[in-house]
Amino acid sequence: MKIDFAPWHVPLHRRVQTAVVLFWVFSFLALAPLCIVLFFYLFFTRFWLISVLYSVWWFIDYDTPFRGGRRVPFLCGLKLWDHMRDYFPVKLVKTADLNPNNNYVMGFHPHGVLVAGAFTNFCVYTTGFRQLFPGITTHMLMLPLWFRSPFFRDYIMCAGLIPSDKESASYPLQRRRRGGTAVVIAVGGAPEALDAHPGTFNVLLAKKKGFIKMAMEHGAHLVPVFSFGENEVFDQVGNPRGTWLRWTQEKLQGIMGISLPLFHARGVFQYSFGLLPYRKPIHTVVGRPIRVEKNPKPTLEELDALHQHYMDELSNLFEEHKADHGVDKDTHLNFV
Structure with a gap:
């Protein structure tokens, strides 16, 4: 295989962008297990x-992720993240105002492989969310598994990440009943990552109603969000439903709670293979809010009706903006 090496004269700012994205990919893929190994290794050294001390801190601080986390605005606002934004680049597109007197449940679609658009737009401050939607504080959901890793749990909480179980997701909505909170959910979750192939628009949503019910229980308005380009930044080994590879991936996902897409893209000093995402634009479009009245015990019919309304609004959002982002006019969302 011929290797396409990067030229030596690549500008410094692009090298810095690559380094920041490399750090982000490493954090996503390897930092949690590395923290676990380090935690136990230190017990057998003079730094035991x-x-x-961390064990004591962990015991005292154990409930923090489930109680809204601990965002560190200084770290979210570092210029470091501007380099990640410009690497792709990532852009946040506003279609309507969000009233800070209301709370919101924002459904992010599609998940992609590593949720690059969601992290860049809703966890750090580099794409201008706070300026476009003043008075709104975001909390993005992440698998509870990652909050069981020592050190790593504190790291991800700095970016406003909280566990994706119902209790944790509901807490910010309960705490700030006067409004100003947005819980961001990558609705398709880990299973949808297995469908994250370039040129595909499969959305795992047809049977996903938990976030709809949560919005109704708390009277939080629903906001559909579609991230154009999310599936384009990585290639993935073909895994159609029914193949042995897909069967294995789904079984492992059921056991471990995380999916294992066999993805690849480019490297640091060459463009032929590696785990760095491609430099392809991601445009995350925030749709119009869907008004939701508080209903602590919605009926099945009420839940289904709002779920269908949400899917219709997401489909409309996609249709309204697809031409602006290079999607063929005959391409439509496929709800799975």
């Missing part, structure tokens, strides 16, 4: 006290 670090792990002991």
Whole structure:
């Protein structure tokens, strides 16, 4: 295989962008297990006290992720993240105002492989969410598994990430009943990552109603969000439904709670293979809010009606903006 090496004269700012994205990919893929290994390794060294003290801190601080987390605005606002934004680049598109007197449940679609658009737009401050939607604080959901890793749990909480179980997701909506909170959910979750192939628009939503019910229980308005380009930044080994590879991936996902897409893209010093995403634009479009009246015990019919309304609004959002982002006019969302 011929390797396409990067030229030596690549500008410094692009090298810095690559380094920042490399750090982000490493954090996503390897930092959690590395933190676990480090935690136990320190017990057998002269630095054992670090792990002991952290254990005490972990015991005291155990409930924090489930109680809204602990965002560090200074870290979210670092210029470092501007380089990640410009690498792709990532752009946030506003279609309507969000009243800070209301709370919101924002459904992010599609999940993609590593949710690059969601992190860049809703976890760090580089694409201008706070300026476009003043008075709204976002909390993005992440698998509870990652909050069981020592050190790593504190790292991801800095970006406003909280566990995706119902209790944790509901807490910000309960705490700030006067409004100003948006819970961001990558609705398709880990299973949808297995469908994240370039040129595909499969959305795992047809049977996903938990976030709809949560919005009704708390009277939080629903906001559909579609991220054009999310599936384009990585290639993935073909895994159609019914193949042995897809069967294996789904079984492992059921056991571990995380999916294992066999993805690849480019490297640091060459463009032929590696785990760095391609430099392809991601445009995340925030749709119009769907008004939701508080209903602590919705009936099945009420839940189904609002779920269908949400799917219709997401489809309309996609249709309204697809031409602006290079999607063929005959291409439509496929709800799975």
